Amino acid sequence: MKGHNYGLCRKCGKTHINPIAGKPRTREWNDNISKAKKGKKNSKEHDKKVSDSLKRIYESGERIPWNSGKTKDNNESVKKISESNMGHIPWNKGKTGVYSQETLKIMSENHSKYYEDHPEAKMFGSDNPASRPDVKKKIGDGNRGKCHSEEHNKKISLAGIGKHSGPRPSIEGEKNHFYNKHHTEKTCLLISQKVKEAFQKNPECHSNRKFGKMGFVSLLQQKLYNIAKDMFIDVELEYPIFTNTSMRYADVALSSLKVDLEADGKYWHNDIEKDIIRDDELKLVGWRTFRFYEDESIEDWMNKLNILRGELLLEL
Secondary structure, eight states, X not given: OOSTXXXXXXXXXXXXXXXXXXXXXXXXXXXXXXXXXXXXXXXXXXXXXXXXXXXXXXXXXXXXXXXXTOOTTTOHHHHHHHHHHTTOOOTTTTOOSOOOHHHHHHHHHHHHHHHHHOGGGOOSGGGSGGGSHXXXXXXXXXXXXXXXXXXXXXXXXXXXXXXXXXXXXXOOGGGSTTTTOOOOHHHHHHHHHHHHHHHHXXXXXXXXXXXXXXXXXXXXXXXXXXXXXXXXXXXXXXXXXXXXXXXXXXXXXXXXXXXXXXXXXXXXXXXXXXXXXXXXXXXXXXXEEEEEETTSOHHHHHHHHHHHHHHXXXXX
């Protein structure tokens, strides 16, 4: 009986079906095999038996060798390659198997000593000259303002002819009717209106809402959220609120209580009038806004939230 699913038992001399034929090996199985083989070498007697068996198979014609039987004795090219390699020291200096712990220690010490003697050769992380601010500035100044020559641009232009589907404009510069053209105010207003309508129908598609669900928010906002979630229920980041004129996103929302908690940093909240307009819009649809400022301490935020919780309990 032939095939990889069958084998002759050395103990009883009978042919048995392989019980695991066709079943995929697990990663643990493969790891165990790899660990068992690591560092092990076949005996010379075993290698000789394998070599004699292969010779016998190749001579009988049952199997063709990977090199089609070409050796330095019967092929001129193989002979030339073999002669050219003679005398060369291989990359591993003839050593096989894994390095011992002692050898690895010696290699590490030599590696460290080399960089101590040659500090200019170490170019990793902060030791890399290109990571220094002054070198970065030199590289930036050197590259700034560089552009292709007219001849090079012409070659690029000629190479692209016929490689695109649309009509290629033949008129260049100010004579081209598309030169320095922008959308009209009416078109810009229409685009803006269409985008707003699309997000009002699908607020979950807005980047604010997506980032809020993933937790990609400012540090102030995250800090406020962590405090609020321990004191209230239904706490959400970047919660969409539909007003009479637009859609706003609350930094931290107590959705069931219609309360908007805003974490105001100095950079983004210089315009107080905009914040007042926003708060009025939310007030018209039944939402209350409470602002927490960057200058305030965590204790101040905790006190504000405690007062807010007390007021909400009284209302209930």
